[in-house]
Amino acid sequence: MADVPEHVERNEAYWDDQAHDYVADGRRNWESEEPTWGVFSVPESEVGMLPKEIEGRDAIELGCGTGYVSAWLARRGARPVGIDNSEAQLATARTFQREFGLDFPLLKGNAEEVPYSDGSFDIAISEYGASIWCDPYRWIPEAARLLRPGGELVFLVGSILLTLCGRDDGNEPARDELLRPLFGMHQVEWPDEPSIEFHLPQGKMIDLLRDCGLSVEQLIEVRPPDDATTRYPHVDLDWARRYPVEEIWRARKLRVS
Numbered sequence: 691m692a693d694v695p696e697h698v699e700r701n702e703a704y705w706d707d708q709a710h711d712y713v714a715d716g717r718r719n720w721e722s723e724e725p726t727w728g729v730f731s732v733p734e735s736e737v738g739m740l741p742k743e744i745e746g747r748d749a750i751e752l753g754c755g756t757g758y759v760s761a762w763l764a765r766r767g768a769r770p771v772g773i774d775n776s777e778a779q780l781a782t783a784r785t786f787q788r789e790f791g792l793d794f795p796l797l798k799g800n801a802e803e804v805p806y807s808d809g810s811f812d813i814a815i816s817e818y819g820a821s822i823w824c825d826p827y828r829w830i831p832e833a834a835r836l837l838r839p840g841g842e843l844v845f846l847v848g849s850i851l852l853t854l855c856g857r858d859d860g861n862e863p864a865r866d867e868l869l870r871p872l873f874g875m876h877q878v879e880w881p882d883e884p885s886i887e888f889h890l891p892q893g894k895m896i897d898l899l900r901d902c903g904l905s906v907e908q909l910i911e912v913r914p915p916d917d918a919t920t921r922y923p924h925v926d927l928d929w930a931r932r933y934p935v936e937e938i939w940r941a942r943k944l945r946v947s
């Protein structure tokens with residue numbers, strides 16, 4: 691078996707440890723008919739993250755966690771598959787499948803190496819899954835490989851601006867101060883956190899998507915709704931009303947003639 695990269699091992703242990711803290715949010719999202727996204731729970735009707743065409747489509751959620759994004763896709767007529775490498779997160783997802791009477795395949799594995807053949811899916815999606823915990827130079831080529839021509843990659847990540855301004859102590863909200871360089875940003879480790887995140891400058895992300903045969907269709911800078919609240923301390927509403935906390939990227943696999 692190929693060596694597992696250090697970030698994959700460390701993030702697996704981290705998510706096994708964190709999983710119990712994500713059960714309540716997972717249930718709230720499984721219960722919700724309308725998808726809501728990110729740390730401020732922005733309604734789908736305000737942000738439009740889901741692909742326009744879902745019914746009858748094959749979808750893969752990369753880093754599915756508790757599985758609610760796949761559940762939203764399944765309820766809209768897609769055939770989702772969720773992959774995650776945390777057994778504890780998958781256990782929560784399986785519990786919710788039973789509780790809500792919705793079944794779809796859940797795989798334990800690294801989203802950078804997915805055991806499906808080329809062109810198996812019409813949609814690849816990630817909300818704070820592979821999109822921040824996997825190396826973009828590994829997971830984005832893999833997502834592109836898994837998509838059929840014309841298929842769509844959609845992912846939500848913490849914004850590059852928040853990554854530049856986020857405090858080392860994640861319990862303190864970001865301020866209007868750039869704390870780290872943009873150039874060279876890739877692997878990001880926060881002090882006292884055992885996990886490893888990945889963030890690319892937007893220019894590098896565009897280069898990577900294009901190099902993988904994906905055409906960038908949209909970059910949505912997410913804004914919190916009027917009645918927004920959050921349980922996450924690393925950013926407050928005042929900052930989030932002025933700067934994007936999150937970015938949603940949409941890209942489509944080119945059709946080759």
Ligand SMILES: C[S@@+](CC[C@H](N)C(=O)[O-])C[C@H]1O[C@@H](n2cnc3c(N)ncnc32)[C@H](O)[C@@H]1O
Pocket residue numbers: 698701702705706712716752753754755756757758759773774775776779799800801802817818819820823824
């Ligand atoms: C914040 S959760 C997001 C998932 C989903 N939106 C949710 O909230 O349940 C991040 C997930 O990414 C998963 N993850 C991290 N690294 C991964 C990898 N290399 N392969 C697959 N999943 C991974 C974690 O196990 C975790 O369940």
